[in-house]
Amino acid sequence: MGYTPEQKEAVTIVTKVSASMSLLGVGGIVYFYFTKPKWFSNSMGRLVLALAFADFVDGISKFVGRWAIEAGTNSFWCQAQASAIQTATLANICVNLVIALNMLYIVFFSGSVKTLQRSEAALIALCFVVPFAFTVPMFATPTSVGNMIGDSDFWCWIGSQSAIYQIWLFYFELWFVFSIQILAYFFTWYGLRRLQGKISSATNATARSSHKYNTIMVKRMMAYSIAFMISWGPPTVNRMNNLATGQPIFALAVAQSTFSPLHGFINFCVFVYTRKLLKSGGSSGSGPSVMSPTSPTSRSAISGFSPTSTEYGSSIQLQQKLPVALESGAQLGSDYGSKDAQFTFTKPTDSSGGHHW
Secondary structure: OOOOHHHHHHHHHHHHHHHHHHHHHHHHHHHHHHHOHHHHOOHHHHHHHHHHHHHHHHHHHHHHOOHHHHOOOOOHHHHHHHHHHHHHHHHHHHHHHHHHHHHHHHHOOOOOHHHHHHHHHHHHHHHHHOOHHHHHHHHHOEEOOEEOEEEOOOOEEEOHHHHHHHHHHHHHHHHHHHHHHHHHHHHHHHHHHHHHHHHOOOOHHHHHHHHHHHHHHHHHHHHHHHHHHHHHHHHHHHHHHHHHHOOOOHHHHHHHHHHHHHHHHHHHHHHHHHHHHHHHOOOOOOOOOOOOOOOHHHHHHHOOOOOOOOOOOHHHOOOOHHHHHHHHHHOOOOOOOOOOOOOOOOOOEOOOOOEOO
């Protein structure tokens, strides 16, 4: 038993409202891009723009809703809507994965921002190319009614007659990627804790800065994880219920039509939340900040370190690590000084010239 015409109409209205909010969220990102271009001058900022583009394509496609189905499941509009939703949504997931892996690379593996910058264009391109590997089978795999594209209850996508392919060509990849993201966030958190433990005993100023930036990073990772689960929890439950029982539940359908098209708005909220975290962390986005290489506070906070001292070990490499890590994970590159800055750490000396701690 499917949905009644009234229920389908209600789902259509909810879908259009959610997709409209998503497009407004994308518009918010575009607004900030033109009014605050410095926020997007680093790798993280450009990944946010790539995410916004994927959300735009997904939002437009889902706003069309059942109009494409009414044109006929074999029509150009239905086929185009299905391929756009599949490709854009998977691109969104891939960009979120790259964000998580960038943080892991910088914080846990002590990676170089320059290396990320050199591979940035290729990574973003891959985020939009790889999804085609899961879009083409939608056209190439025949079913009893042609290819697997058809009425998926809300819009043209992998039709209900091919529900098992919804799992294999989308939801399996979705939650596999999410699992990788969770692991990446865990090891990033572990790397931050390890770094904080190594520097926290140096000076009170450094300890406070380290704790503050660690907190910002962790909150940001939690925001992306929560946003992901909000976006994809209800759709997954609904599709799994339909596949397992064959009895659609209207409340689950409304939940999916609410959250699935809402990516752009949710990602915009995460972006605004991130900026709020940065502001509370002491960055105004202009002028020397608390951890800028030219900031007096920075020089005061990091004095007392020696990159070759046995107390901290040469592997710490504090000359770049904290501000660089935060550029990758919390959009702090342009806010917290130059990513290429080289700091010189020296042990403080007393009046007799001897070292003291």
